[in-house]
Amino acid sequence: MPTTANQPLAEILTQMRVGNQSFLIKFYQDRRDHFARWARRQHQLEPAAAHELLRTVLVDFYDQVADGRLTKMPADMRAHLYGMGQERMEAASRVSTGTEELPVVEASRRQRMLRLFRQLGSDSQLLLMYFYFKAFSFDKVAGKMGYANANVARLQKANCLRKLYEIMSRDQNSADDGAGAAALAT
Amino acid sequence: MTPPPIDLRPYLDELERFDDGLMTPAEQEAFELRLEQDADLQRAYELYEQITSDLRWVAGHETLRHRLQGLDMRLDQRQDALDRMHRRQRRQQRRWGLVAAAVVLAALGLWLALRTPPPNAQRDWARYYVPDPGLPESAGLSSHRPLLAEAMQQYRAGHFPAALHALRRVPTDNLGQDTVLYYNGIILLRQNQPVAARSYLKRVSQMPQSNLTSKARYHLGMAYWMANQATEARAALREVASDSLNPYRKPARRVLDAKVIQPQDSSR
Secondary structure, three states, rough: OOHHHOOOHHHHHHHHHHOOOOHHHHHHHHHHHHHHHHHHHHHOOOOOHHHHHHHHHHHHHHHHHHHHHOOOOOOOHHHHHHHHHHHHHHHOOOOOOOOOOHHHHHHHHHHHHHHHHHHHHHHHHHHHHHHHHOOOOHHHHHHHHOOOHHHHHHHHHHHHHHHHHHHHHHHHHHHHHHHHHHHHHH | OOOOOOOHHHHHHHHHHHHHOOOOOOHHHHHHHHHHHHHHHHHHHHHHHHHHHHHHHHHHHHHHHHHHHHHHHHHHHHHHHHHHHHHHHHHHHHHHHHHHHHHHHHHHHHHHHHHOOOOOOOHHHHHHHOOOOOOOOOOHHHOOOHHHHHHHHHHOOOHHHHHHHHHHHHHHOOOOHHHHHHHHHHHHOOOOHHHHHHHHHHHHOOOOOOOHHHHHHHHHHHHHHHHOOOOHHHHHHHHHHHOOOOHHHHHHHHHHHHOOOOOOOOOO
């Protein structure tokens, strides 16, 4: 693919591991329409569904790199990603979590965290993404979020983390209650 | 997920300050010492590390998902805008095409409506020419001048070569020269040979004592017209039209009034 001509594969992988997603963004921008045509030919998939599939595949690929499940960059990125799309289309009934190859405990924990994270408000999500993924300083977070200063950003981040923890605790309690009720029933 | 083994809330402030690097070196040293000695704090720290690690993974996952969704929306919008632009261009092209076709049709219609039909001298000549009826058939003519009678018969029947052939066999002592010349000219004119006819008719038109002079002038004028000699034709016919005794006065006037004698590009 075009990017690899200027950028060695290993470097792309390294960049991705430290959170540089531009390779995948560019891939989507360049290949979206081509992938949609390919998916229509292969599986009569509508363009909107094909676009969504490609996004899922790219996020999945990124997760694999971030988790350390993928340690070597495929020689033909396009073939690899289209292959992942093909697998997903063939197993359309199977809902993939994107973390199948992880140890069960870790995979389920991350999926739970993902589910609970999405329960936060969009501002809280954005703030945590800035801080934990983009590693922005409190000053930069304040600038991005429109807070008065870094101290406000720090307090807001602490607040968001507490909210998330509360949601996790509530979720854990309801899971425990459910398990308890099931045990009593048996 | 493994249930939280310990309630993080009492430790959260301290853990965050430590993790975010907000402690002074002395506080940090003291905290690290407590971490080694306080089992609960250690468990809380491990849980905190696990949560923030998972949060980093989730944040990366969600960041990419949001970025791709945003990009998708922008690409869709761009595609929609391009489609709209192409549709508008096609509509405009169709509209201009229709306008151009309408203009062409209107121009064509206008041209057809306003154009003057191309002059057709041959058609006009045939339309205005009044041919000589030939000598009337009579018993005297048949008995005394059988060849002339035959020539007239062929002439009236439209068999001009045969008529000319018969006429040229008529003995000259039996017939006036003006008659022979006149009918030679008349027959040649009917054979569309105006140049040959002209010389015969001209000679007759210059014979003042002949009865055929005035008639010959008309046919000479028409021969000039057929030969595309418009000036001479108009002059000859004007002379005929002004001669009140000329039997062809009216046809000559009609031709002149119609102003159809125009010089042509190609001669007959």
